[in-house]
Amino acid sequence: MKKIIILAILCSKLVANAQQQAQYTLNQFNSNLEINPAYAGANDNASISLRYRKQWVGYTGSPSTISLNAESKIAKKNIAIGFSVLSDRIGITQSTSGDLSIATHVQVSQKVNISVGLKAGVYSLNSDFSLLSNVDMTDPLYVLDNRTIPYLGFGALLYTQKLYIGFSSPRVVSFESASVQSKITKPHFYLYGGYRFALNGDIELRPSVLGKYVVAAPFEADFAVDVWYKNLIGLGLSYRTSDAVNFMIKWKAGNFYLGYSYDMTISGLRTFNTGSHEISLGYQFGKSAIPGRTINNRYF
DSSP: OHHHHHHHHHHIIIIITTOOSOOOSOTTTTOHHHHOGGGTTOSSSOEEEEEEEEOSTTSTTOOEEEEEEEEEEEETTTEEEEEEEEEEEETTEEEEEEEEEEEEEEEOSSSOEEEEEEEEEEEEEEEOGGGOOSOOTTSGGGTOSEEEEEEEEEEEEEEOSSEEEEEEEEEEEEOOOSOGGGOOOOOEEEEEEEEOEEOSSSEEEEEEEEEEEETTSOOEEEEEEEEEETTTEEEEEEEETTTEEEEEEEEEETTEEEEEEEEEEOSGGGGGOOOEEEEEEEEEOSSOOOTTSGGGGGGO
């Protein structure tokens, strides 16, 4: 009975408040393309990555997400494209999205680059309302159980060899063919940044922050810090406001990189699950990254 009640609250929070976009912990690890099209081409070489996240393990109907991202420069190192595909399941709802990003990069000084990007995609949402109880199926909110929604997004990114600052709204405009009272999509806004501190020749400290906001939902922020040894292995700790404390390990070998995180829930749901797990696997084409080059922005 408790699980049914919590599932209803969960669906109310994530669907009614339009929290359609997936949540991640490994935000510092080649994940920015999903939320910011300006990230495409921010590094010298093309890349591809696959990520899987299982949230609130042990709780029936908890979120699970898998995503694929790829990006590359295509014209004189000033124009780049990116591609993202994501599948997300939570409770009675299954969503799938795919989008194409295009970005342009401008070098404004010897050390500073700025990029702006646009993305266009389609978001498919399928809900099985028959699994719910004590709801009025004549309510307009429950009339449509399958929706296909095109969307547009934008983003901007400032980056150097040691610093990055980004702002984006990956679905700032959606074209939802539904009545006003039945519309669910709302734009999400992200503001984030990070920096690399070289403590000595072998150790780097990489703090970062990611702020997330959507209308009708509380503001949320992730505060993280990684410690890297010889640009090969990193250990990280992060805090998501009112939600979780997270532990991360990241490893890089040549063109491959791997990340794993464990989230320890601190919200009211902590008694109903054993935490969340996330894993990211990626490959960077071309020559292996050389410490100190712009290419290492990927590993913030």
